[in-house]
Amino acid sequence: MKRILMFLFLTVGLALPAAAQAPPPILIPTCTITTTDVEGKMDGFAGIDPTTPSPALLAFLNANPPRSQFDQPGCDKHFGESFRMCSCETCGARLEIRVRKCGTAPVAQNNDGYIIGVAPFLAPQRVAQGPVWVAGDPNEKTLIINLPAAALNQVLCGGHASFLDVYIQDDTIVDWMRLTVQHP
Numbered sequence: 001m002k003r004i005l006m007f008l009f010l011t012v013g014l015a016l017p018a019a020a021q022a023p024p025p026i027l028i029p030t031c032t033i034t035t036t037d038v039e040g041k042m043d044g045f046a047g048i049d050p051t052t053p054s055p056a057l058l059a060f061l062n063a064n065p066p067r068s069q070f071d072q073p074g075c076d077k078h079f080g081e082s083f084r085m086c087s088c089e090t091c092g093a094r095l096e097i098r099v100r101k102c103g104t105a106p107v108a109q110n111n112d113g114y115i116i117g118v119a120p121f122l123a124p125q126r127v128a129q130g131p132v133w134v135a136g137d138p139n140e141k142t143l144i145i146n147l148p149a150a151a152l153n154q155v156l157c158g159g160h161a162s163f164l165d166v167y168i169q170d171d172t173i174v175d176w177m178r179l180t181v182q183h184p
Ligand SMILES: [Ca+2]
Pocket: 108, 109, 110, 111, 112, 169, 170, 171
């Protein structure tokens, strides 16, 4: 009996400090939903598939014609496509764009840029922007652009926007775009 009591005492004695400690915090994941939206067909630049720009992006493109569709060959055409957003609050997103140079002359693409946000892309309407091509790029590549939550949410929620607009300059052909969004 004495041994049993001693064992119980030791067991309780060891257990008490642990029981007195605060329970570990319960980690509640806040970004558990992932959605993916592909625009255009992943067909290796085959044929021509229509784009579906938002009204604001269409107006932006029409102000600077001509515009291009998915897979449309040729240079000096401006490309735009939009993603309909189900919510302006996100945990960030990643945009992949399959691109090809419009011609063999390396000069043409050097100055091509992209802008992502809400057309007409005034300063408060921009989530990301940058060059499409950098020195040494092959003729085709997948451009990957991370869209931070803070900038994305500010542009979408602040502007009450339903679309995320993507504009790509004039000497780049686009095969497809894929937007992967993390949601709360
Ligand atoms: Ca250009």
